[in-house]
Amino acid sequence: MTQVDPAVADAVAAVARRSRLAARRLALTPRRLKDQALLAMADALVEASDEVLAANRLDLVGGREAGLSAALLDRLALSPERIVGIVEALRELVGLADPVGQVVRGSTLPNGLRLRQIRVPMGVVGMIYEARPNVTADAAGLGLKSGNAVILRGGGAALRTNGVIVGLLRRAVGGAGLPEDAVQTIDQHGREGVRALMRARGLVDLLVPRGGAGLIQTVVREAQVPVIETGVGNCHVYVDGAADQDKALAIVLNSKVQRPSVCNAAETLLVDQAVAAEFLPRVLAELGQARVKLHLDGRAAALAPAGLAWDAAAESDWLTEYHDLEMAVAVVDGLEAAIAHIQRYSSGHTEAICTEDLRRAQAFADQLDSAVIMINASTRFTDGGQFGLGAEIGISTQKLHARGPMGLAELTSTKWICLGDGQVRE
């Protein structure tokens, strides 16, 4: 690891120190004021939406000139409808309970000490993401509601859009009487700024990378501040011999097709050999009709309906998060073989089993070490909103601190407060 440009390191450290001061004020700000600021942020986005869209058009022109992929341009693009979505997400935060101050545990000890463990904000939260301007407002809103100051790095392609959004959010926060530095960006420092942020030990309490596998791996490898790994989802659906095949068909299709570009979409289908001859021709035909590109192992291929397009699955297919209408399919020798396959290839995000057999459902849930296990339900339900947690800042695939959808509570730490009356230790 080479040194970070000292000028950039100093600039980012100065940003982080302003965030720390803002975070100290936010930690003591009651919910009512935070909710007022969230509403002001939402109103500001509505009022300045023309300005945001104009900046976004410039980013899109730049992106096309730079040869960004159609998928990336789509993630970058805002529209009046998408701005409405961002605004509504901010307003929904107002309705959520404030996690700060919640008592997690507590007791009175034999010596009379009154012990409480309460939720407190993390402090300064860094967010590194790519080309999705909605994350700018989501992260600022979730951060503010949970009492954290956020430092945003939104990627070069969305520079103008994020610049306008950050500016108006800061003014809204300031106008509501809270510190503007609750929301800061280091976009102006480019990639070197990201490297400085990753090394800002003691200045950044938590760093959340959100984006492609490459970005996340870089941050996890290089960061010297606490990181939560998010979102790589090589999710599986296993259709057991004891499945209700109609339910299973609907679950496979929904998991793959409903929104293939996201991390909770399924990538691999495993079918128990006991029902493969009956189930596979049906599901493959439906996936084919839904224009899903299929990669079949030998046993699945032998059961493919005539006329279906497919190719032979390679080893790499079992490891791939396609993010697209594309799926790997294998026939396995029952539950244990399905579990072994998933243990070998999964990224630990979400795995689904379709079965009516209680013991098999339980064994699948017990033996697989993934963030979420779905029993007879679509993998697409792994989502903070769907889980009833409110908005989410990402889906953690690590085991430390947060696992699965990360909502407001996952942006907090805890503090012990012990009330005594002169107790000393014997």
Added chain:
Amino acid sequence: MTQVDPAVADAVAAVARRSRLAARRLALTPRRLKDQALLAMADALVEASDEVLAANRLDLVGGREAGLSAALLDRLALSPERIVGIVEALRELVGLADPVGQVVRGSTLPNGLRLRQIRVPMGVVGMIYEARPNVTADAAGLGLKSGNAVILRGGGAALRTNGVIVGLLRRAVGGAGLPEDAVQTIDQHGREGVRALMRARGLVDLLVPRGGAGLIQTVVREAQVPVIETGVGNCHVYVDGAADQDKALAIVLNSKVQRPSVCNAAETLLVDQAVAAEFLPRVLAELGQARVKLHLDGRAAALAPAGLAWDAAAESDWLTEYHDLEMAVAVVDGLEAAIAHIQRYSSGHTEAICTEDLRRAQAFADQLDSAVIMINASTRFTDGGQFGLGAEIGISTQKLHARGPMGLAELTSTKWICLGDGQVRE
């Protein structure tokens, strides 16, 4: 960062893979069997205590030859009494509830999905520590009870002692029908083994360094696996103008003197100028009598009783964790100045306030961002056993995942299990 010796990296990876297999079995092992194994581990230590003591004598000879400090030799030394302590700690674990399987949250969603978030083991937990053979058994016991496989690195000075202890614990675990690889050591690979363990991404779920600040900083800086920072405790006691001075005197003395070598001992005393003239001469005299070496700021020095030995506090004193009968003392201009001092110099472990004023007590607890705040109680209570959490694996001073004393629950992650009946997403 240079490359790790490939042969050592391979050997440590092989150890970690065996740990993974053991962890998968342990995760499914019911409490009854884990408790039987803990009792077998305790019995084995009792039976082999002569062998353990003999190995420890050899380590002590080696340590003296290598010129280890008296403090380090003391931490290395075992005695029949210390072995009884280790054995009792293992047996106490039997009485604690199993954290695995505990339901943390749960609900039935509007679509009928039944959601449960349950505690699951972390998996493979690495523990890097120095010269304290009791940690070997503590970590193995806490790990086993919480369903984790542990990989231990106990430092070169305790090589023989730890080798004997690990060997007998492994046999006891195996004899109880659980996988011997629940407990492994990489001591034979020396410092290069530590480096390999810190980089074993995907093989180690959590690494806990426990020891001096140098060790902990190295691990935090170099590790590419999730780490929990433990134990650096630059703890403060602030005696407010509204303190009950008798209580305050007892709390200051207990916090400093009762066991000065540990992380929850106080290092700095701050006294409100409003009571300094009255309180300081008393407390300084008592600290002097307890043979505490004193580093006084100018205002405290002006109030030192005649004949008391002290020196002038330097800037470095406010940052120092003495781990000894030594204390820095300052007079401050009330609560806000005390808070500012602590914010500037604290390591975020434990801070105590002595006051009978409710608003000041609350402000101190609200504004300081440390793991534990004591109101009218000794800093020495920051301890898993004292908090009623049972044994502890260390005291976390970071905000991610665990903060303060880390017991069994802190050695677990969670998993979401969603039971459906064919639900798909609209």
